[in-house]
Amino acid sequence: MYGIEEKREDLITFLxxxxxxxxxxxxxxxxxxxxxxxxxxxxxxxxxxxxxxxQLEEGxxxxxxEKPIHKTTNRDFKVEAPEVVQPKGEFNSVEELSDAxxxxxxxxxxxxxxxxxxxLEKYAFPHPSFGDMSLKQWVExxxxxxxxxxxxxxxxxxxxx
Numbered sequence: 001m002y003g004i005e006e007k008r009e010d011l012i013t014f015l016x017x018x019x020x021x022x023x024x025x026x027x028x029x030x031x032x033x034x035x036x037x038x039x040x041x042x043x044x045x046x047x048x049x050x051x052x053x054x055q056l057e058e059g060x061x062x063x064x065x066e067k068p069i070h071k072t073t074n075r076d077f078k079v080e081a082p083e084v085v086q087p088k089g090e091f092n093s094v095e096e097l098s099d100a101x102x103x104x105x106x107x108x109x110x111x112x113x114x115x116x117x118x119x120l121e122k123y124a125f126p127h128p129s130f131g132d133m134s135l136k137q138w139v140e141x142x143x144x145x146x147x148x149x150x151x152x153x154x155x156x157x158x159x160x161x
Contacts, residue, residue, distance in 0.1 A: 007143035027159040036087035045104040067130040072144035
């Protein structure tokens with residue numbers, strides 16, 4: 001749905017191939033480990049789901065233009081993650097993190113289950129780089145954001161090997 005399941009499968013497939021010891025290693029002191037990157041994805045999906053729920057309950061309809069969210073995968077542009085979605089070291093293993101990602105995905109899918117595409121298109125909230133995005137685009141963004149960080153994880157993995 002909205003491309004997020006296929007993109008998540010790519011992420012989980014990669015994570016399953018990474019030994020826990022490697023997943024915890026940082027390529028340098030200023031970089032995130034694979035576990036920390038995945039934790040960031042978990043925190044992002046939780047935040048996005050919360051915001052979607054808030055808009056569906058309390059938001060007002062507003063028109064928004066489609067944004068080029070597929071460009072999220074372009075890692076030439078670095079974006080500092082807001083504090084609330086920076087990893088806190090909550091997870092000690094790939095398995096723990098995979099379970100958490102499954103739960104965050106369950107929440108997202110529950111929120112959008114039985115919602116017409118038109119409903120998700122008429123409510124919005126702002127993205128720091130793209131501006132106001134519809135809830136539909138926010139759901140799609142989750143997948144593009146995961147692909148962006150999957151590339152980062154692969155870079156981390158090759159640099160620690």
